[in-house]
Amino acid sequence: MPAPRPSRRAKPGPTPSYANIPRWGLVDAHPDSTDPVSETSADPVSLTTDALVRALRLATLMLAAAGVVHAIRYLVAVVNRTRPIPAWIDWLTSIGVLVFGLMALVSVVMTTVAFGRWVRQIRVRQYESTGFVDPRHVVWVYLLSMIPLVNVVGAPWLLHEAARVAAPDARADRVRVRLAAAWAVVNAVAVLAVGYRIAAWSTSSLQVDADALALVTAVFAVSAVFAHWAVRRIGILAGTLDPAAERPIRRLVAA
Secondary structure, eight states: OOOOOOOOOOOOOOOOOOSSOOOTTTSOSSOOTTOHHHHHHHOHHHHHHHHHHHHHHHHHHHHHHHHHHHHHHHHHHHHHTTSOOOHHHHHHHHHHHHHHHHHHHHHHHHHHHHHHHHHHHHHHHHHHHTTOOOSSOHHHHHHHHHSTTTHHHHHHHHHHHHHHHSOOOHHHHHHHHHHHHHHHHHHHHHHHHHHHHHHHHTOOOHHHHHHHHHHHHHHHHHHHHHHHHHHHHHHHHHHHTOTTSOOOOOOOOOO
16 A cells, blocks of 8 residues: 555644624614614605694794784884985885895795695606606696695695595595695685786885785785695695505494
8 A cells, every 4th residue: 555645734823813803793784674663764755744744833933923024114104294314214114125025925935836746756656656757847847836826726636636546544535635725715815916916016105005005914814824724734735645654544444
């Protein structure tokens, strides 16, 4: 028998080392997908609803402030009919009307944009819950929900279509009808005030100018009340149009 060959021993390599302390099993690689906080933060409808609510609250403050300033300007105009007023009061109230009017306009534009985004996300969620795609182009959704006067009819119709995709909900229907009716009243008052204001510019009557100012003040007051009233209704509507929300089931049982 041949003699056994001597085995070659491998040369020892470098000592194993780590750049960082191992943390196996101490940190989850993927967060729990059932976390309600992460789900809420990632839900586009929740995000747009929060943005719309914030915009409505800001619009409430700006519209109320503009209404107060216009009311003060109206009182100054009434007093000026019978007695002269200091020039600084006239300048101060005029500047206040201009500044707060612009601030109210900006807040209304912000609210309108937030509302259009909210309507879009509501429709996307409703159609996706039933396996369909929103048939309305995104441009048409934005136009129908953002253009003044057009959204008096367009926005309720878009929400009506979204509500009819899934199972009908009586509470959501009531909230939508009330919001649409209140929004129509606000726009009717605004159109009346704007028309009267334009007509007042063509006359030199102080009474007509004061009446136009009073109508504008009323528009700001009505709009502020509507914005404050709509905050809670928007939250209710977003919840009732949620396909994943649990709804109570009523059954008749024998006594």
